[in-house]
Amino acid sequence: MTSQTTRALAYFPSDGEIRLTDFPIQPLEADEILVRITRVAFTRRDRLLLENKSAIMPEGDNFIIPGHVAVGKVVEIGSMVKEFEPGDIVVPTIRRDCHRCIDARSDLCPHPDRYQDSGISGAHGFARDFMTVHGRYLIKIPPQLEDLALLLTHLSVAEKAHQEAIQIIKRYNFYCYHDSIDVVPSALITGMGSVGIMMTYLLSLYGYRITVFCRRESDDIRSKVLEPLDLEYINTSRIPMSRLEKAGYSFQQLFETTGDPEYMISVMPFMGPNAVMAIIGVPDHDSEEKIPEVDINRVFTRMVMGNQVIFGSIKAGRDAFELAVKDLTELSDLYGDSLVSLLTDTFPLAEYNRLLTLNTRDTIIPSLTLT
Numbered sequence: 001m002t003s004q005t006t007r008a009l010a011y012f013p014s015d016g017e018i019r020l021t022d023f024p025i026q027p028l029e030a031d032e033i034l035v036r037i038t039r040v041a042f043t044r045r046d047r048l049l050l051e052n053k054s055a056i057m058p059e060g061d062n063f064i065i066p067g068h069v070a071v072g073k074v075v076e077i078g079s080m081v082k083e084f085e086p087g088d089i090v091v092p093t094i095r096r097d098c099h100r101c102i103d104a105r106s107d108l109c110p111h112p113d114r115y116q117d118s119g120i121s122g123a124h125g126f127a128r129d130f131m132t133v134h135g136r137y138l139i140k141i142p143p144q145l146e147d148l149a150l151l152l153t154h155l156s157v158a159e160k161a162h163q164e165a166i167q168i169i170k171r172y173n174f175y176c177y178h179d180s181i182d183v184v185p186s187a188l189i190t191g192m193g194s195v196g197i198m199m200t201y202l203l204s205l206y207g208y209r210i211t212v213f214c215r216r217e218s219d220d221i222r223s224k225v226l227e228p229l230d231l232e233y234i235n236t237s238r239i240p241m242s243r244l245e246k247a248g249y250s251f252q253q254l255f256e257t258t259g260d261p262e263y264m265i266s267v268m269p270f271m272g273p274n275a276v277m278a279i280i281g282v283p284d285h286d287s288e289e290k291i292p293e294v295d296i297n298r299v300f301t302r303m304v305m306g307n308q309v310i311f312g313s314i315k316a317g318r319d320a321f322e323l324a325v326k327d328l329t330e331l332s333d334l335y336g337d338s339l340v341s342l343l344t345d346t347f348p349l350a351e352y353n354r355l356l357t358l359n360t361r362d363t364i365i366p367s368l369t370l371t
């Protein structure tokens with residue numbers, strides 16, 4: 001490495017500008033790794049950051065480098081690094097921890113002022129050619145998964161929520177013999193963002209009877225990605241929720257990924273007895289959508305009478321990333337071509353403006369390539 005700076009995309013909230021800038025490359029410490037970022041995704045979360053004038057900047061800077069979903073290649077390792085070598089394909093994790101959370105579970109850290117989220121809040125993201133990073137923030141990817149590696153972060157969010165749902169369900173060692181013997185667990189996934197889609201693929205791997213509620217037509221680009229899977233796809237813009245409720249739709253596990261509070265509330269009646277619902281989508285704080293009137297009596301009565309649990313789950317810890325590598329390997333063997341089609345639009349970093357002006361309805365996971 002001769003250059004001491006790297007090209008980086010930067011968002012300046014003071015004037016709302018997004019532009020390329022030169023950014024310093026931190027000198028490599030003995031336990032650090034120099035990574036060349038090869039591709040960075042652009043998600044709904046990134047879009048929200050670039051519209052947020054009160055985003056939290058990394059200490060000492062008046063801008064933030066966006067990009068929290070990326071893949072890269074190890075270029076150089078510090079003298080003490082054992083787990084990585086030059087040429088390894090890696091995915092960086094998002095959270096920069098407080099250094100006091102046990103088992104690297106910084107995704108559970110209760111002190112938001114003590115951790116940062118790369119490319120989201122308080123730490124620079126990955127839309128840059130090079131970065132120096134500690135090995136504990138990198139996940140090694142088998143070379144055959146390189147083309148799908150951008151899906152790993154979304155899949156890890158799905159893994160965490162699914163693992164938690166299973167653990168909550170296991171609090172009862174329960175079975176009712178009035179149920180049919182061959183009952184297959186039922187799951188509802190709402191929303192077809194990248195996490196919703198990866199959630200659907202993940203649950204197909206685990207053999208669930210899957211239903212998707214979505215407000216898109218069944219020939220929409222996103223719903224087409226689900227074609228290889230055995231599931232029921234319901235466009236709730238066409239079929240009112242009240243009709244589905246009357247038809248007896250009811251689920252044991254629900255994964256809400258829309259980030260739309262109105263939608264979250266409208267799916268609550270679909271929780272069956274002993275059901276758990278994971279809320280994964282983060283609402284947009286600036287959204288002007290009105291929260292609907294809710295029959296709160298009915299909601300709480302159902303929760304109590306049905307032993308129901310609703311929980312929030314966001315960004316995965318290292319365990320979930322590692323589980324995602326294992327499951328992505330299997331998904332790649334089964335559905336590699338469909339999964340690749342999730343990565344819809346690719347532009348060189350210098351053409352970031354083309355990415356920013358894409359119509360979000362015509363794209364799933366657009367990305368920037370860096371060379």
Ligand SMILES: [Zn+2]
Nearest residue numbers: 098100101109
């Ligand atoms: Zn902590």
